[in-house]
Amino acid sequence: MSKSRTSVFFFLFLFSLSSVQSTPPSSDTIALQAVKAAIKPSSIPSYSCLGTWNFTTDPCSVPRVTHFTCGLSCSSGNRVTELTLDPAGYTGTLSPLISKLTQLVTLDLQNNNFYGPIPSSLSSLPNLKNLVLRLNSFSGSVPPSLTSLKSLLSLDISHNLISGLPNSMNELTSLRRLDLSYNKLTGSLPKLPPNLLELAAKANSLSGSLLKSSFYGLNQLEVVELSENSLFGTIETWFFQLPSLQQIDMANNSFTLVKIPKVVDLNSDLVAVDLGFNKIEGYLPVNFAIFPRLSSLSLRYNKFRGPIPLQYSKKATLKRLYLDGNFLNGSPPVGFFGRETSVTGSLGDNCLQKCPISSQLCLKSQKSTSICQQAYGGKPKS
Numbered sequence: 001m002s003k004s005r006t007s008v009f010f011f012l013f014l015f016s017l018s019s020v021q022s023t024p025p026s027s028d029t030i031a032l033q034a035v036k037a038a039i040k041p042s043s044i045p046s047y048s049c050l051g052t053w054n055f056t057t058d059p060c061s062v063p064r065v066t067h068f069t070c071g072l073s074c075s076s077g078n079r080v081t082e083l084t085l086d087p088a089g090y091t092g093t094l095s096p097l098i099s100k101l102t103q104l105v106t107l108d109l110q111n112n113n114f115y116g117p118i119p120s121s122l123s124s125l126p127n128l129k130n131l132v133l134r135l136n137s138f139s140g141s142v143p144p145s146l147t148s149l150k151s152l153l154s155l156d157i158s159h160n161l162i163s164g165l166p167n168s169m170n171e172l173t174s175l176r177r178l179d180l181s182y183n184k185l186t187g188s189l190p191k192l193p194p195n196l197l198e199l200a201a202k203a204n205s206l207s208g209s210l211l212k213s214s215f216y217g218l219n220q221l222e223v224v225e226l227s228e229n230s231l232f233g234t235i236e237t238w239f240f241q242l243p244s245l246q247q248i249d250m251a252n253n254s255f256t257l258v259k260i261p262k263v264v265d266l267n268s269d270l271v272a273v274d275l276g277f278n279k280i281e282g283y284l285p286v287n288f289a290i291f292p293r294l295s296s297l298s299l300r301y302n303k304f305r306g307p308i309p310l311q312y313s314k315k316a317t318l319k320r321l322y323l324d325g326n327f328l329n330g331s332p333p334v335g336f337f338g339r340e341t342s343v344t345g346s347l348g349d350n351c352l353q354k355c356p357i358s359s360q361l362c363l364k365s366q367k368s369t370s371i372c373q374q375a376y377g378g379k380p381k382s
Ligand SMILES: *[C@@H]1O[C@H](CO)[C@@H](O)[C@H](O)[C@H]1NC(C)=O
Pocket: 054, 055, 056
């Protein structure tokens, strides 16, 4: 054997040696090891995704027969792009080293028992589009650093114990869906992300009035779900003029007044409004009838008084109407009771006269005469 052939073999030998020897773990491996290590081993069932995470192989190597059988996806370049854990009841904290998964697009830990803070290091995941932490026990405030996530499309932290939001939420310029429902938020909403389509913050302890500054420029906002909070004051006309609104649910708050604009865009897509279980006073706003596609209106259990506007009964798009639990008086428009009408809902528990019990709208009985006399200062108007 010549000297040069020997050295070629020597190099081939070295090469093959290096490929069987373990290479230093990638930053993704370090991150995944840390994520697993922060979870109590007793909460990791052997059948679960994390139960199969065995770091003697690379997390991205295929086929995945026994190791890393689920919970993550990788790019063709063997970088982790998705971490979606199964709801196995994992109990622990989320390791800040998660930030080493720099190609991560989706992080979904829903329906487990993660607790402690949302790590501020998540801000170093520039590709993150979907962050789903719902149905865990994360606590503390959403770290302000997270507002630097310029790719983030969807943030769901509902059903946790989160008590605060950053003031700079509006810097999440790509965000389309924000679900904050069932947490411990208090005070007013901060300035919201400008490109939001859906906002949900149901069942928190939000208070104060709806601030125009929170909603300023939200021209694409379609869905607003703020029921079961302690919001109060007036719902002003600017709110109903947000140009893309489709559904509003602000039931179970403490609003006292609602102001409907006199003119609305003929392209308004507002289809459903629920302001039930508030403390809204005054006459029923006639102008709800001018929203061209309004199909469902609930103003039940407020303090509305006076007659039901004729315009409500003439509105062909209206299919569901709940006005029960107010102090409405007079006779309801006969238009509600024709054979051709298909409105469902309730006009019961008011001070209405001649609500025909043959109509399901009138099935629930009216308030007693004495309650109605009291509400109208002793002399029921008719
Ligand atoms: C990981 O896999 C190796 C080899 O496949 C196996 O020997 C080892 O017992 C596994 N470790 C755990 C914790 O399951």
